[in-house]
Every structure is written in C-alpha cells, then in structure tokens.
Amino acid sequence: MADSEHPKIPEKGLGHDEVLEMLRRFKEGDANYRDSKTWSLVYYLGEEHTRFLIDAFALYFSENALNPMAFKSLKRFEHEVVRMSAALLQGDGNVVGTMTSGGTESCLLPVMAYRDRAAAKKVFRSRKPEMIAPESIHVAWEKAARYFGVKMVHAPLRSDLRVDVEAVRKRINKNTVLIVGSAPSYPHGVIDPIGELGALALEHNLPFHVDSCLGGFLLPFVEQLGGEVPPFDFRVPGVTSISADVHKYGYSAKGASVILYRDMDYLKHQFFVHESWPGGVFISPALLGTRPGGAIAAAWAALKALGMDGYLELARRVMETTRALQEGIRSIPELEILSNPEMSVFAYRSTAKKANIYAVGDVMEEQGWLVDRLQRPEALHAMVTPLHERIVDKFVTDLKQSVERVLADPSLAKQGNAALYGMIAKVPLRGLVKKEVLKMMEQIYGPEMKMPY
Ligand SMILES: Cc1ncc(COP(=O)(O)O)c(C=O)c1O
Known part of the structure; x- marks a missing residue:
C-alpha cells in the first residue's frame, strides 16, 4: 500500500518549502471559488481583502481568547x-453577547442557554424541554x-x-423553552414572519431566537x-436573541460569528x-476552550476596514447581481425561482418534467460549476456574493445549455449524481x-478515507 494511504509523521521533518509546495499542490482538485464557480462555502472578495484578513489573522495567530x-x-x-x-x-445598550x-x-x-434558563426558572414541570422551529430551520438546530x-x-x-405562525402556536405547550425563526432560511432564502412570531413569544412569555447567521450582515x-x-x-418586540455570522456576509476569516441576547x-x-x-x-x-485569536482579530478588522459604506456598496453589488441572475434564470422557460426571497440566497427548480433539475446540476458541474442541491422540493441553490457579478452571463448561458442538454437526453436524469440525489430525495x-x-460517513472517516466520488 502506498505511503500516502497510511500516512505517518515523517521520521525526519521536511523542509518548509517542500511542505508548502505540497499544500499548494493538494489544492488543485478543490472547488474553484476564486473564479466565482461556487455558490456556497466561501465569501470571497478578491485577493486584496483576503491578504488583509490574513495579515490581521497573523497578528493574533498564537493568541488565545480562552483567558x-x-x-x-x-x-x-x-x-x-x-x-x-x-x-x-x-439592539439597545443592554444587548450583550459573545463571539463564537x-x-x-x-x-x-x-438552545443550551434557554433550556437551562427554563430549568432555573422552573417554567416547565416535566424534564422534556422542547423547541419549536420551522421545517426549514438550519440543521445546526437539529444538531443542538x-x-x-x-x-x-x-x-x-x-x-x-x-x-x-398558527402552526407554531398550536405546538406551544408547557415543555416549550424556545421558539426559533430564520432571517433568512438557508434552503429558500426567505424571512419567517418575525413580527408575528415575536408577538406569539411575548404572549406566551417564551424566548424567541432569530437565526440570522446568513442575513445579519446583509439584510x-x-x-x-x-x-x-x-x-x-x-x-421586533419579543426577539430575545439573534445569531449573525461575520464569516459569511461580514466577509471575515472563517471561525467568526456572534450570538447576541437582549x-x-x-x-x-x-x-x-x-x-x-x-x-x-x-x-x-x-x-x-481554546479560542483562536486570529479569527477574532480578523472579524474586528473586517468590520473596521469595510465600514458601513463598504458593506452598503457590497450589498448593492450583491443585490444587483442577484436580480440579474434571477432574471436570467426566469428567462429559461423550464425553470422557476422558489418563492420570493428578500436577499441573495435562493433556490430554483424545474417546472418541466423532462428537465430533471439534478441532471441540470450534473451538466453544470461538468462545466466547472459547483452547484448545491436541495431536496423537498428538488431544486438547486445559490448564495450570491459580490464577485459573482463577473459571471452572470456565463452562468445563465451555461444553465440554458444544460437545460437544453437534459431536455434532449432525459437519460441523464438516470445517471451519475442526478440518479443518486433523485433516489435519495424520493425514498419515503x-x-x-x-x-x-x-455507512458512507464510516467510509469517509474510516482508516482508508474512502471518498464516495
Ligand atoms: C441560517 C443558517 N444558520 C446556521 C448556519 C451554520 O453556520 P456555519 O456553517 O458557519 O456553522 C448556516 C450556514 O449556512 C445558516 O445558513
């Protein structure tokens, strides 16, 4: 078996140059966010801003916010x-929080804080705390x-x-410790009725969290x-806490978010x-425990350097690009944008049975795009960043051609990832x-690191 399949710490350390060269080389097969080919994961503003964040991070590289x-x-x-x-x-002067x-x-x-608060205040009698959240809530809440x-x-x-909101009302009971809404939701990019949820929370004297991880620094x-x-x-009266990610539309280095409480x-x-x-x-x-100083310093640096005027201009570019992309997608007769998203995150799907959307996604990937798939409903997903302005025309042209290819060859829906995603979405x-x-995770994280594709 090749050495790289059973890596060990080398007996004798390698030179810095050699190691750095290896690191550069291993990037080659990765998603291409620099050319705006990705629609999630990276909020890239170009090399100048990235270098600035690296400098800020490096200044506090070793520092530890644990103490x-x-x-x-x-x-x-x-x-x-x-x-x-x-x-x-x-928020007013009473709002407090931490970075995460x-x-x-x-x-x-x-989730932990509200569970423990309810227990401390003895507001629920049974030992089975519950939280109520939309079906579209981010999976982080399922994890919590x-x-x-x-x-x-x-x-x-x-x-x-x-x-x-009426369905939320019906689900409130003596075990409820928290209501959650999104601004906006990850899958569909729409804002839940926060005002109504806040009123409901106040009526029942319940905490209400707004997950604005995506929207906090853009909306x-x-x-x-x-x-x-x-x-x-x-x-909004009734909102007791908000989460907002600096490492998303705050354009900071990864590892930075805030949780704020009223x-x-x-x-x-x-x-x-x-x-x-x-x-x-x-x-x-x-x-x-240990909290990397670099991420905290870089978040502070991003907010200071971009400033309100910088964020406003970036938001203008993001929204203009979003409108142009959506217009382009709507110009393809077989596609539609789901709902009416308030910002730059949206899902689009096929309205024609023969234009299988997952197959469209596969053809787009053949052309170097990394597109995200949704299930229920089956759709593709986009999170628009400022530099996507460079690729609007190319993306729409490629998308149009991909739809045409799938229409011409419906068997594409039965091949590759389209078949897999289609099957996964439909299994009752x-x-x-x-x-x-x-099982797949056990393969990926097993001793052999078997990747599915
Ligand atoms: C609404 C929402 N909440 C939470 C998260 C989790 O954020 P992270 O991936 O930074 O842990 C995301 C990520 O996209 C999100 O969109």
Missing part, C-alpha cells in the same frame, strides 16, 4: 465586534436538539415557504438600499463556570437514507 485577562486585546476586539453587531441589528467559532456554535449555545437533549418540534411552512444594508425587508432584528438575564445561562476543578476555577463564555423511508449515509 480574557491574558489577552486583553482579544477581549476588547470581541467586545467591540459584539457592540458593533448589536448596533447594526438595532461560527454559525453552528451560535445556534447550539442558545440532539446534543442538548431538547426535543425539536417542527412547524410546517406556508405556500410562500415562510413558517405558518440591514439591503433595507438601507430600499429593499423590502420586514423588521427581523431587535426592533440582556444579561439570557446570556448568563450560556456561561460555564467550574469552581472546583483541580486545574483552578474555570470560566468559559461559549462552547470552545428516511431512516433508510440515514442508515446509508451513515
């Missing part, structure tokens, strides 16, 4: 990122439900793919530009203190899908 007394600089950056984000999301490693951590923590033993109760969506600017953005932030009465349930550890009294504000026994996917 705020040791690195007061990092505590200052975290404080300022929280304050700047709170102001952007219309990303959207998932910013969704995990409030599993990690923290809180039952996830889904509320169905209306035909416009926003959550049905305020879309609103300033005159876009139709219903209030989704701390202006006041300390909520945040204090997120804190962890262990007072009798032999290693000393241990305090931790969030999930991680979801437990079976889970079992198969878990």
Whole structure:
C-alpha cells in the first residue's frame, strides 16, 4: 500500500518549502471559488481583502481568547465586534453577547442557554424541554436538539415557504423553552414572519431566537438600499436573541460569528463556570476552550476596514447581481425561482418534467460549476456574493445549455449524481437514507478515507 494511504509523521521533518509546495499542490482538485464557480462555502472578495484578513489573522495567530485577562486585546476586539453587531441589528445598550467559532456554535449555545434558563426558572414541570422551529430551520438546530437533549418540534411552512405562525402556536405547550425563526432560511432564502412570531413569544412569555447567521450582515444594508425587508432584528418586540455570522456576509476569516441576547438575564445561562476543578476555577463564555485569536482579530478588522459604506456598496453589488441572475434564470422557460426571497440566497427548480433539475446540476458541474442541491422540493441553490457579478452571463448561458442538454437526453436524469440525489430525495423511508449515509460517513472517516466520488 502506498505511503500516502497510511500516512505517518515523517521520521525526519521536511523542509518548509517542500511542505508548502505540497499544500499548494493538494489544492488543485478543490472547488474553484476564486473564479466565482461556487455558490456556497466561501465569501470571497478578491485577493486584496483576503491578504488583509490574513495579515490581521497573523497578528493574533498564537493568541488565545480562552483567558480574557491574558489577552486583553482579544477581549476588547470581541467586545467591540459584539457592540458593533448589536448596533447594526438595532439592539439597545443592554444587548450583550459573545463571539463564537461560527454559525453552528451560535445556534447550539442558545438552545443550551434557554433550556437551562427554563430549568432555573422552573417554567416547565416535566424534564422534556422542547423547541419549536420551522421545517426549514438550519440543521445546526437539529444538531443542538440532539446534543442538548431538547426535543425539536417542527412547524410546517406556508405556500410562500415562510413558517405558518398558527402552526407554531398550536405546538406551544408547557415543555416549550424556545421558539426559533430564520432571517433568512438557508434552503429558500426567505424571512419567517418575525413580527408575528415575536408577538406569539411575548404572549406566551417564551424566548424567541432569530437565526440570522446568513442575513445579519446583509439584510440591514439591503433595507438601507430600499429593499423590502420586514423588521427581523431587535426592533421586533419579543426577539430575545439573534445569531449573525461575520464569516459569511461580514466577509471575515472563517471561525467568526456572534450570538447576541437582549440582556444579561439570557446570556448568563450560556456561561460555564467550574469552581472546583483541580486545574483552578474555570470560566468559559461559549462552547470552545481554546479560542483562536486570529479569527477574532480578523472579524474586528473586517468590520473596521469595510465600514458601513463598504458593506452598503457590497450589498448593492450583491443585490444587483442577484436580480440579474434571477432574471436570467426566469428567462429559461423550464425553470422557476422558489418563492420570493428578500436577499441573495435562493433556490430554483424545474417546472418541466423532462428537465430533471439534478441532471441540470450534473451538466453544470461538468462545466466547472459547483452547484448545491436541495431536496423537498428538488431544486438547486445559490448564495450570491459580490464577485459573482463577473459571471452572470456565463452562468445563465451555461444553465440554458444544460437545460437544453437534459431536455434532449432525459437519460441523464438516470445517471451519475442526478440518479443518486433523485433516489435519495424520493425514498419515503428516511431512516433508510440515514442508515446509508451513515455507512458512507464510516467510509469517509474510516482508516482508508474512502471518498464516495
Ligand atoms: C441560517 C443558517 N444558520 C446556521 C448556519 C451554520 O453556520 P456555519 O456553517 O458557519 O456553522 C448556516 C450556514 O449556512 C445558516 O445558513
């Protein structure tokens, strides 16, 4: 078996140049975000901004925000990122929060905090806390439900793919510790009725979290530009917390998000203190122990360097590009945009039986695009960033041709990924899908690292 299949730490260390060259080489087969071929994962603003973030990150490369007394600089950056984000999301001086490693951590923590708050206030009598969230809520919340033993109760969506508030109302019971909504949701890019959910939460004296991991650093600017953005932030009575990712539309280095609470009465349930550890009294504000200083410094640097004017201009470009892309997609008779998304995240699907959308996705991938697939309904997905402005025409042309190819050769729907995704989306026994996917994960993470494709 080749050495690379059973890697060991080399007996004798290699030279820096050699290792760096290997790192560069291994990138070759990766997704091409630099040419705006990707529609998720990377929020790339070009080399100049990236170099700036690298410099900011490097200045605090070794520092650790685990101990705020040791690195007061990092505590200052975290404080300022929280304050700047709170102001952007219309919070008053009482809003508090912490930085986290990303959207998932910013969704995990409030579930734990609200569960423990409910227990501390003895607001539920049984030991089975529940949270109510739209079917479209990000999977990070499902993860939180599993990690923290809180039952996830889904509320169905209306035909416009926003959550049905009456269905949420019906699901409230004595075990409910939290209501969640999205601004916007990842799958469809639409904002749930945050005002109505806030009123419902107030009526039942329940906490209400708005997952604005995607929208937190974009929607305020879309609103300033005159876009139709219903209030989704701390202006809405009843909203008790918001998550917003600096590493998405805040254009920061990866590993940066904020979780904000309306006041300390909520945040204090997120804190962890262990007072009798032999290693000393241990305090931790969030999930991680060691917290990389670089990500915190780079988030602060991004907010300072881009400024309100920079974010506004980037939002203008993103929204213009989104409109152009959607117009292009609508010009293809067999395709439609799902619902009416408020910002730059949207799904599009086929309205013609013969134009299988997953097959369209496969043909697009043959042409170097990395497109994301949705299930229920079967659709493709796009998260638009400023530099996508360069590829609008090419993308629409390729998409048109891909649809034509699939129409001309319907057997494409039965091949490759299209067949796999189509099968996975249609299997009624979801437990079976889970079992198969878990097997695949065991292969990927097994000793041989067997990748499915
Ligand atoms: C609405 C929403 N919440 C949470 C997350 C999780 O964020 P992360 O991937 O940074 O953990 C995402 C990621 O796309 C998201 O769109």
